Amino acid sequence: MTRYIAKRFLLMFPTLVAVAVLIFVLVRVVPGDIVELRLVSGGMFVTKEVVEKERIRLGLNKPIWQQFVDWMVGMVRLDLGTSMWTGAPVSQEIAIRLQLSLQLAFMATLIAVVLAVPLGALAAIRRGTWIDYAVQVFSVAGLAVPSFWLGILLILFLLTYFQWLPPLTFTSLWKDPRANLLQLIWPALAVGYRYSAVATRMTRSALLEVLREDYIRTAWSKGLAERVIVRRHALRNALLPVVAVIGLEFAFLIGGLVVTEQVFNLNGIGKLFVEAISRRDYTLIQGLMLLVAFAYVAVNLVIDLLYAWLDPRITYG
């Protein structure tokens, strides 16, 4: 097992390097220039000399290969470089936002799991009854309603009926838990609902499949209680695909809540992503893409390990 983890860990590096090369090329293919965006897009008059001077300062006049080598040398030293827009270290720019994004991802996941597993199981056990139909309507609605739209509705509801809006600035959970939760519970609900819909459907279908297995039939014939059959024998096996879905959704939440973060004015990774791309902040885009790639690779590793825990038949020799 330890060997397997070490192997998977080492495999992360070539994956991340391949991603880095791809990102480096792709961001430079997109037309637009950070210097012009910064100095000219406001509609004011700036001379060509000033634009050129700034380009030199940012190293954009160097050949592409040299820019890539500079970046990779920095990566070896665990230095993601500095943001071309703000001049602050990329790691610092990301660190400021990561706490919020991670907390929101955890909260949304928690809401999703708390809703999805019991609802999905209930729908499977009571297949064809009104409970099953109600759960299906609930989950289909969750899939159909974009989380940002639900977020807008939540904000309008709070504004219209309570003349109240969640706090607009982030406060750390450790500093002021109340202010923190007052800000993040609403986006977590909006995101968690959609997330739970995906997981509910997956739980239901996976459990239905397991419930048809021979060993479950054997359990029934042995006269075991329904609660024991479902909890001890069926659900654990059915959770394998659910864990995969939850894991991938979690990785998506790290950088994918672009619109929801805008709606709730959350200072997260998704919002930073949009800003970095719209400003053509190459170094920041590269850093963020690597973070997302790392999140996916790491989550996949965790999922694989969870598989082994959930199903003792799975071994990584």
Added chain:
Amino acid sequence: MSTRRSGGRTVRSAGLAFLVGILVIGLLASPIPAQAPKPGGTLTYVVSAEPPSFDAHRETTFAMLHPIRPHYNLLVKFDMPNYPKVVGDLAENWTISQDGLTYTFRMRRGVQFHDGSPLTSRDVKASYDKIIFPKGDVVSVRQATYEMVEKIEAPNPTTVVFRLKWPSPSFLANLASPFNWIYKADILEKEPRWYERNVMGTGPFKFVEYVRGSHWAGVRNENYFVSGRPYLDGYRALFIRAVAAQVAAVRSGQALIEFRGFTPAQRDDIVKALGDKVVVQEGGWLCNLLVVFNVNRTPFSDARFRRALTLAIDRWGGSRALSQITLLGPVGGVMRPGSEFATPDSELVRLAGYGRDIGAARAEAKKLLTEARVPEGFEFTLKNRNIPMPYEPAGVFLIDQWRQIGLRVSHVVQETGPYLADLRGGNYEAGIDFSCDFMDEPDVQLHKFISADRSPANYGGYTDRVLDRLFTEQSRTRDPEKRLQLIRQFEKRVLDEKAYQIYVLWWHRIIPHWTKLRGWKMGPAHHLDPDLQDVWIAD
């Protein structure tokens, strides 16, 4: 049946719009009750973008001014209640020599930086040397604005002298630029780029914290040189990019104002929700949308075709319609309508595309198309920014106007990066361009139109030495009447005879804010507003 229902909706919508309009007018008309300024409180406001750096000398965006300007002072500044009057900020008074070549400023005494060190003329000289004569890798985007300056002197701690190469009527106003913050000479000497990431000024508020992506905070400077100011204990600028979230922030009272501007619909939303808790300030905005033609492409190289394109636009009708739904509004020429050098409507209507009889103008446009051998149904593309307000509605409006003279125009909407790259690289036929300035000054507004080899802001690619000559002459003419004549000649050549670039409409600024926010008067430029020195919060 459906027509009747639709009509009913229209009537209801019109009725609702009328009621909201009455409410807005009522709020505008009802004066805020007079009250003595009250010290204390923290002002929270929205800023719709974030500062790239903290150094105003190198940036062009309001996003840096709105949160950081309260930490600094200028040498002179615009007196906002009496704009465009210039008054002293760090300068107590000044004299201008008879030949207009020497400006001597006497500084206020007792001004201190936030670290307690005294401000002297040396600091002013060092700051302006950085702006006008930057050294090494220091970037100053306004260097070219001060090409008339020969040198700056600080003969004693309380006197600063600017010596010019030629007289410039715009020079004093240029010194009132909200970007010309006065920095500390000692710091600039040691590290010229220190101010890009740090704050040290003499302004009414000291720096507290900046959390990227979240907020900027300042606290009252107890040693501020203006007695009794600032009134506020502090301020907090919230960075909110999404417009809906900005409106929600104001509606909820978490922010009292956004200093840049809202659309009519957003204004109505806030007014409807807050009633008499909110007041609306409106007025002309020193921003506009233009159309620039690539004269290196046929038939845009033909002045007759360009004239036909401007003649086809019903600016007066467009103004009435678009001002209901966008922040576009006033019809104007090269200078902002209502400003000192603006062409009055009675003269404006004589320019191509500004006449009141749109039928006659379009008939003339069609005639010009025939003369220029442009066939009916000729197709071209209009490049535009993907910013919904006001660029996209303006693009739709133009396409409709040109359709009415038989032209078929495709709307190519691009992200700002590729859009700027295409305009600057000449990869376009017609494009919506824009300008946003901080003051009404012909040197600033006309610069865009002079030959492309002199102005990097001219994307049309044309060379016109007549325009260049007129620009230089007006720039150095101290007699306002004579200067006005030169500006009119310039305007006629750009917009009418050659139609190199044409205006769509100027912008209309709308700021709804909580009534309890006092001591702030909206100006024509969002760059000028908040030093927060005189702002206070009522009960």
